[in-house]
Each structure stands twice: as structure tokens, then as C-alpha cells.
Amino acid sequence: MEKNTLVNHPPDVPLPADNRPLVAPIYQSVKFSFDDTEETLRYLRGQREGFFYSRSANPTLKQLQLLLARLQGRDDCLLTGSGVATIAASLLSVCKQSDHILAFVESYGPTRYIVQHLLAKFGVAHTLLSIGDLPGIERVLREVPTRLVVFESPTNPVTKIADIEHLTAHARRAGALTVLDNTFAGFHNHGAYDIDIFLHSLTKYASGHGDVMGGAIIARGELIAGMRKDIGAMGPTLDPHAAFLIQRGMRTYFLRYERQCANALAASQFLESHPRVKRVHYPGLGSHPQHQLARRQMSDFGTVVTIELDGGFEQGARLAEALQFFSISASVGSTESLVMPPQLLASHEYTAEQRAASLVTPGTVRLSIGLEDATDLIQDLGQALDKAFL
Secondary structure, eight states: OOHHHHTTSOOOOOOOTTOOOSSOOOOOOSBOOOSSHHHHHHHHTTSSOOOSBTTTOOHHHHHHHHHHHHHHTOSEEEEESSHHHHHHHHHHHHOOTTOEEEEETTSOHHHHHIIIIIGGGGTOEEEEEOTTOHHHHHHHHHHSOOSEEEEESSOTTTOOOOOHHHHHHHHHHHTOEEEEEOTTTOTTSSTTSOOSEEEEETTTTTTOSSSOOOEEEEEOHHHHHHHHHHHHHHOOOOOHHHHHHHHHHHTTHHHHHHHHHHHHHHHHHHHHTOTTEEEEEOTTSTTSTTHHHHHHHOSSOOSEEEEEESSOHHHHHHHHHHOSSEEEOSOSOOSSEEEEOGGGTOOTTOOHHHHHHHTOOTTEEEEEOOSSOHHHHHHHHHHHHHHHTO
16 A cells, blocks of 8 residues: 555554443544445435434434433434524424414524524414413414424523423424423423423533533434434534534533532522612522422522613623623533623514513623632622622
8 A cells, every 4th residue: 555545544443342442432524434335225224223424423423412312301312513503403394384383582582583584484473472471372372273382491581480381281282392492401301391392502501611512402203303304404413523522511511500500599699689689580599480380390490590780781781891700701501600791681673562571671681600619609799799880
């Protein structure tokens, strides 16, 4: 073999059968090969296991898919390059022209955009309600043939809790599928409920370190099988190295989540007692309107604490800028604490009625609580609140 050939066909390094790596390797390969044409065709016909092209399947992605599906209590999983890609890809795959979607004012901004603008271009209608409007939910599902009910719990940013049992029961009775963006609650919550499709931004708690993006669609095997061909053709594939980093992040998922939840509760209790804070949105507080519902549905209360200041945009910006251990940044779930001032939370597409239902005001500030010491976080919040109102 000439050297020019050798660099393109390097020596194999096979591992003995009893000599396995403790951490699975990264299969950073787009292509996989079989020994002959017939075996390749058998794979493409679904008659044998294996891998052929990483846009469709890859061993590194497969390990992460199996882990996430098992954690959420479902059969199978598809991975995408971002959390928003899971929303767009799954809704585009499941919906068709003239379908109707029930969605909610409190949903993540890109979710509303996809429903209100992208799907609308293809003739998919929608109704937008407040997540707490139980009579309205019953009425729409009773009167309007509906394909999907798309919601999240806790909601972003004010941590409203959806009554999942109510939603799923009425959706099932109406023949509608339920799609839950479960990012804020995590893989360990809500699996016992009759949810058809779970969506997760892996950028948040799965990765945990703010250095990689990804998304997961988790569902029963037959639903994933139905979506796989459509979503594969759209091409929102997660890169194997990103999948490896997310898999590595999942090793500390529960340790991080438990610590962040404990910090969030301590911070919310401090903030609730502060005279400059009008309201604290955190399901772990007894004062949260849906505290008992959250206790019934979740094993913990999440890591996002949202407050309404006794002020507006100016005070919210001052608070964010005065914080030392909170970075002004998008996203949640990282090891470090983050803050979103009200200027970054305002949605310009809301009607006056929708804005009131959202509970997002000029004084709303969202905090994503990290792994720092709770005492430091509380002291930092205290000094920043003092500076915000000078």
C-alpha cells in the first residue's frame, strides 16, 4: 500500500471481546459500510441491525436515544440539533393541511411562532388559550376537531403548572395527540402521565454546561417510527460529538438537578420576603397558586425562579446588571446562574388580553439557578435588589 493510499485507509485497531472501553467511543463517522451489497440492502429494508448513514442512525446517538427514552418512560427517541428543531420537526411531521392545534399563550416564544406562522402557511389552524383556562380547553376540544394539544409545564417564564391529567383526558376523548415540552421539568418528571410526545431541549439540563446544543423527541415506538422518515428527510441531525458531550453531561444530571432545585427553593424563599419583590413565581412555594398541583405531578419543583419587581424595565435592568454571580444570558439549566431582565422577556406579538394572561409584566425577571453556594446567591440577590432601587 502506498502512503497516499495508507492515509485514507489507516490500520484497524480491533478490541478483544473481553476488553471494552469504560466510556463509549465517539463514532465521528458519517458513513458506515457492510461487506456486500445484499447485506446493505437488508439493512435498508429493515431486515437487520446496523448503521449506514449518520443522518439516519449513528451508534453514539443511539446510546443517548436509548438512555433518554428509558428515563422518560417511553420506547424510542429521535435527536435533533437544537430544542427548537424538535418542536418544528415533530409538529411538521404529525400535522397536515386543515388540521387544528390547541396551543397556549404561556408557551415558549418559538413554539408560538411555529404554530402561528410556520404551520399557518401550510393551512394548519390553531386556537391560543391560557393554560389555566380549563373550561376553554374543554370547549375547544369538544367543538373543534383537533389534531394536537401542545403545551409545557412548568411554563416559561412564570412557571405556571398545567393540569396534565385534565389536558390528557380531554385530548384523548377528542382523539387529539398531546405534545409536552418537558424541558423545564426534566426527564424524570411526567413520564407516568398519558402524554403522546415529549419534547426536550438537550441544550438545558441534559448538557448542563452551556457548551452544546441538541433536542430530543421521545414517544411510543409507533409514533417515532411514523416520524422518523419525515424528520430524517428534513435533516435536523445531531452531530455525534455533540451527542457524546450531552451523554457525558447526563452522568451528573440528577446531582445537578437536585442541587439546583435546592438552591432555587432557598432563593425563592429569600425573594418572597424581600419588600421590593411583589411576587415570586416558583412552584415550590406554598404561595404559588398551583403548588399542590405541582406537588402531585412532579418529584421536585424545578430550577427557574421568576420574580415581579415593585418597579419596571429600569429596575429590572439595574437588577440584572448589578448581579455578580448571574450572567445576562438566554437559556436555563447551566451550572452557572443566569438572569433575563424584563426587556428580554417581553413578547411584542401578544394582544393586551394575552399579555395579561401571560403574567409577564415590565417588572418580570427570570432567574435560572445554578450550582453556586446558596448563601452566595442570596447575598448577591440582596445587594442587586438594593442597587436596583437606589
